[in-house]
Amino acid sequence: MDIETVADEIVLLATQYGLDVIGAIIILIIGNIISKQVPNVMMKVMDKRKIDPTVSQFLGNFTRFAILAITLLLVLAQFGVQTASLIAVLGAAGLAIGLALQGTLSNVAGGVMLLIFRPMRVGNYVEAGGHGGTVKNITLFTTELATVDNIQVLIPNGQVWGSAIRNYSFHPTRRMDLVIGIAYEDDIDKARDIIDRLIKADERSHKEPAHVIEVIELADSSVNFTVRVWCDNGNYFPLKFALTKAIKQTFDKEGISIPYPQRTLHMLTES
Numbered sequence: 001m002d003i004e005t006v007a008d009e010i011v012l013l014a015t016q017y018g019l020d021v022i023g024a025i026i027i028l029i030i031g032n033i034i035s036k037q038v039p040n041v042m043m044k045v046m047d048k049r050k051i052d053p054t055v056s057q058f059l060g061n062f063t064r065f066a067i068l069a070i071t072l073l074l075v076l077a078q079f080g081v082q083t084a085s086l087i088a089v090l091g092a093a094g095l096a097i098g099l100a101l102q103g104t105l106s107n108v109a110g111g112v113m114l115l116i117f118r119p120m121r122v123g124n125y126v127e128a129g130g131h132g133g134t135v136k137n138i139t140l141f142t143t144e145l146a147t148v149d150n151i152q153v154l155i156p157n158g159q160v161w162g163s164a165i166r167n168y169s170f171h172p173t174r175r176m177d178l179v180i181g182i183a184y185e186d187d188i189d190k191a192r193d194i195i196d197r198l199i200k201a202d203e204r205s206h207k208e209p210a211h212v213i214e215v216i217e218l219a220d221s222s223v224n225f226t227v228r229v230w231c232d233n234g235n236y237f238p239l240k241f242a243l244t245k246a247i248k249q250t251f252d253k254e255g256i257s258i259p260y261p262q263r264t265l266h267m268l269t270e271s
Contacts, residue, residue, distance in 0.1 A: 024075045031071025039063045053122040058115045061139045107141045110157030114138055124169040129155040173206065174236050176229045180247060181222030183257045188215065188223060191256050198246045199229055204239045206230040222259045 039060035046056035115138070120126045124135050126145070131153045133145030143160045145153040168174070182191045195213050199205050209230050216226040231239045251258060 027071060027074050031067060031074070035064045035067040035071070038067060057122065057137055058111065058139070065140065104141070106158035106162075107156045110159075110161035111138060111140050111143075113161050114143070114157060119165045120167050120170075124167050126168065127166040129159040129163050131155060169233060172233055173230055174233045176231055176236055176240050176243075178227040178229075178240070178244065178247075179216070180225045180227055181219065181258055182225070182251070183259045184223060186223075186256050190254065191251070192225065194250050194254055194256065195225065195227060195247060198243060198250060199227075202239060202242060202246075204231050204235040204242075206232075221261045 042063060043056045043060045046059070047053070114120070120128070120135050122135050122137065126132070126135060128143065128145075131145055131147075133147040133151075133153055135143065136146050136152075137144040138157070141157060142154045143157055145155065147153060180191075180195065182188070192213050196211075199211050199213075205211060206229075211230070212226070212228040214226055215223060217224040227243075229239065229243070248258065250256075
């Protein structure tokens, strides 16, 4: 085969497939741009209409994957591949792959269930899948949490949906519990009055439901009070820290001691 024949073959191939290749490249570029822009526009529109961020982020991710799949089919069609038969083949292959990837599909199903029932939303503090943190994002496959020390945790959706979910942000109010111990020699009623006064003085504590201060246990080294106070969810930790400090400082001023574990030894001597 001489050089002229080879050159003619190259020109023929370029003529036959060159436009297809260029068209495929253009489709890929346009599809990639659309897959990025459309979800962003959707999320902005849903944010303006005050749709739950959990829903908007999930739909945005789903739309991106759907557009990329359609782009791939259009590229194959550009080269003359019969997409109808290809879809049938992919369906059969998808069944086999689905059986092999049950865990991955369970994550997708878990993501759909989280979207439908919404046991948690972006911004909630939850315990799920053995981890605790603030929900940052829920994608098709994973739930993203940020721990209190700002560490990213990615949990498979199947694991999240398949376990108990404790949502600390679901209700607007929350009950704060403290256990306060005093010495056996101290005045129980006086200690109770001090705690009661400190709770009423803090505006973050709710009047209804009323707080509870009761002796719950006669422990080895102390008489223990259980203190239960209702407050707004966002005030839980600030109120807990403030009351704990105020009780200790006021007990010190009023002569009420908070004992540490101790034992009394009785020495017996032989006469």
